[in-house]
Amino acid sequence: MNRSLILASTSSYRAMLLRRLLDDFQQIAPDCDEHALPGEAVAAQAQRLAAAKAASVAARHADALVLGSDQLAELDGQAVGKPGTHAAAHTQLAAASGRTLRFHTAWCLLDAASGQRWQGCDVTRVNFRALAAPEIERYLQRERPYDCAGSFKSEGLGIALFERIDSSDPTALIGLPLIALAAALRAAGLPVP
Numbered sequence: 001m002n003r004s005l006i007l008a009s010t011s012s013y014r015a016m017l018l019r020r021l022l023d024d025f026q027q028i029a030p031d032c033d034e035h036a037l038p039g040e041a042v043a044a045q046a047q048r049l050a051a052a053k054a055a056s057v058a059a060r061h062a063d064a065l066v067l068g069s070d071q072l073a074e075l076d077g078q079a080v081g082k083p084g085t086h087a088a089a090h091t092q093l094a095a096a097s098g099r100t101l102r103f104h105t106a107w108c109l110l111d112a113a114s115g116q117r118w119q120g121c122d123v124t125r126v127n128f129r130a131l132a133a134p135e136i137e138r139y140l141q142r143e144r145p146y147d148c149a150g151s152f153k154s155e156g157l158g159i160a161l162f163e164r165i166d167s168s169d170p171t172a173l174i175g176l177p178l179i180a181l182a183a184a185l186r187a188a189g190l191p192v193p
Helices: 012-018 042-058 086-096 133-143 157-161 178-187
Strands: 005-007 065-075 078-080 100-111 117-128 162-166
Touching (some): 005 012, 042 117, 100 178, 133 157
């Protein structure tokens, strides 16, 4: 089966991860509202958005397999987004100091032709060590993770901020749980590996 795969995301992190599994895919930005619904749990929001992103792109590409994904961090039942600025990142890391954040990394692989879908959501628990303000500042100056939920890059210097990471798939924290995704791609007829 020679099907085209579209990653419904502009994320360079997700594209980098997907290239571990496949050489050939397109990347197209989805068109969907990413705001939470009233009373929506963080995990449910991530799952809904992953499916909505896939559906948004699939509507324009009727013969493709489309992969949508969304990742949300959670602290005290509230979503922790991408900080965008240095000050916001400092605030996020100070709030996470000595605490555990849960990262919900949802994905949805949609066969636009048949409507069949494979989906899942990985939950990764990131236990932060106690962080002093100068440590946070040094980290932010070196890595500048302002486009990352939770204000860190676990694949980079951010690993020094943690006591422990509990996960069934280490790639989920970066943006795509490749173990589950590889199984879904195989089920959809793509040769992985």
